[in-house]
Amino acid sequence: MTKRILFFFPENPFSNRAGNTTRAKTTLTVLKKMGYHIDLVGSAEIYKSQNDTTDIDKSIVDQLFLINHRPPKVKTSSDYWKHKISKFYKKPNEYNHLLTDFAKKEFINILNKEKYDAIIINYEFWAGLIDNESMKNTLKIVDTHDWITLNEFYKNKSLDIGKRFNEEINNLSKFDKVITISEDEHLVFKRFLGEKVINIPPSFTSHFEKNNTGKKYDLIFVGSENIFNIQSMKWFFDHVYPLLPQNIHIIIIGRICKHFQEREGVKLVEYAENLEEYYHQSKIAICPMLEGTGIKIKVIEALSYGLPVVGTERAIDGFPAKTSNGCLVTDNPDLFKDQIMSLLQDESSYQDMKIQVENYFKNNFSEEKAIEKWKNILH
Template identity: 55%
Template sequence: MNFSNKNLLFFFPESPFSKRAGNVLRTYTNLKQLKSLGFNIDLVGVEDYYNSFGDSPQDIDSAIINDVFVLKTKPPKKKLTLEYWKYKIQKKFNKENSNQYLTQYLKDNFTALLAQKKYDYIFINYEFWTDLIRDQDLKGAKTIVDTHDWITLNEFYNNKNLDLGKRFGKEINNLSLYDKVVTISQDEYFIFKSFLGDKVINIPPSFPENFEGSNIEKKYDLIFVGSDNPFNILSINWFVEKVLPLLPKEIKICIIGRICKHVPDHDNIEKVFFVDDLNIYYHASKIAICPMLKGTGIKIKVVEAMSYGLPVVGTEKAVDGFSDKKNNGCFVSDDEKEFAKMITKLIDNKSDYLQLKDEAIHFFKNNFSEKKSVELWEKTLNF
């Protein structure tokens, strides 16, 4: 189907062009693939997010995005204006929302956007922004939500007193409002499909193949790429404290991203806070590690590493959402001694290393290719 005359409104709170974390990088990839199908895409973000990350609406790719709208969460602080007092009073009477940025002022601004232009598709990222479309006149637009994660479980990790039944009921209720519900994890696909039926479709993350540089001389034994979210901080601290002391003294480790702020200085670790091009570092590394202890959904960092032909050593969380928990290019264990042994085995035994590397490449080609992803988007949106 040709979508060249179709208008798509794409909501993602932060700038997808920063590519600072796995979820952001995947969103950028989705935009590229949707554009390749011919859509006219308008991007909507939230000013508080842009400001907190130091992003600018000017830093977009005009080859992908037609217009960008960065919405405010509250009116300017001019106490003499009617608008200011209107929202000040509304805030007192509105029921408390767990998403503090989803204010009535933001919703009203989103409504104003919908009034300006007719959209054929409205694309919302994350279930907890669903109130943006609730009770709106969408003028016949088809709605899609990209779940990213199982939000109830994610929130439970951060709050053990969470009322699971109430929160999951709300999540399912929100997802039921959409025409299509997109997951990236096979596990979450089965959960949501059980409640919501055929409107749920799984579209795994995708990357271009970068296998051609895999024979470059290796500078690092291990590589870890991550933002400074709480799950990454917990995971890399576990690795440094529990696993690193068990590894060979000469091992070389490269850690990239904002996670470096939380990594102690160590003779074996090279910290790189930001790079424009990860290709150089992935091609210079032998093995990717993913020591995640918490979190939901597919780990984008694992798929990205596989796109470079790297085998992965991780915890059991590293293969969350995979269609096959074995024969996928990953060695996994939650035990620090086993984790260290798996790394040492791959470094010392070339045949084991090459076998796992081949598995990673094969699994990537069968599950995470760009071509397959574009075909799934086309099928999902053709309804």
């Protein structure tokens, strides 16, 4: 009999919007390839705020459910009055205002309609969805995506780190298995939560290409419009771009394009349905990240196409190995430029780096590796 998984991810994983949605989609793909029946649950408010459609890939997900954080404004409804009255005596969730009692009730109602073998919750701050006795015999898994305390600290330096990290560990402790995607975070959480913490790095199907001739772009960057990406590309344009020769061709893809103007040698593509053609048309991926936590999905995706990566030290956060990984890293703009130019001008060095990329990707980020790890958790 086919086993069933209830998979909660707040936004549409098929939106192709950013690294987090790509991560969720690749996880769903792996689980489907393992033969699971998967129902997807999202947050109605987040779908609305992101202008997400309810279109899903039916070859991967069987059904989509959306939960609301509050009931409809129907004054004859008991749910409406319970929610309204609760606001007078119950504080909203400090770290996730959408995680209300009503949202939890909607999630439980979905769970109780079917028999699920496992529940997978994406993000620690949605852990409250499993606070119900009816789930005690179901395997509960959280995919952390990130070290949330550190991520929030980067955005808010006045954050009470001790309080927030205590909340994070308490939330993670509710689960039977805790999935990290970064080796750095795996080491941190394992100290507090023990063997239930398992590292499953992001995985992709490989798209290696032997032909390196006729490439349209020298450099490619793919990114959403989060603050870390914006800071990173501003640093690149302020400090590295002026050092590069004028005949360099750069393509930037994603919503980050809203924050930059086209300039000589730079093409902006705000949305691409499929990144494959752009990666195959490019020689090198760049990742000049200055802040941010966790493994960089964009880096692994670039490696899956056999592209060498030139980045800052933050580009390889979470990697098991800091060298011989297909990436050249430096925080110095002059050296950043030199690394780009050495790959573009020395074909032998470029080909050696491509071999390194392919070997490192196969050994760490292939779908086969991810399936093997998920089998150990679910079987």
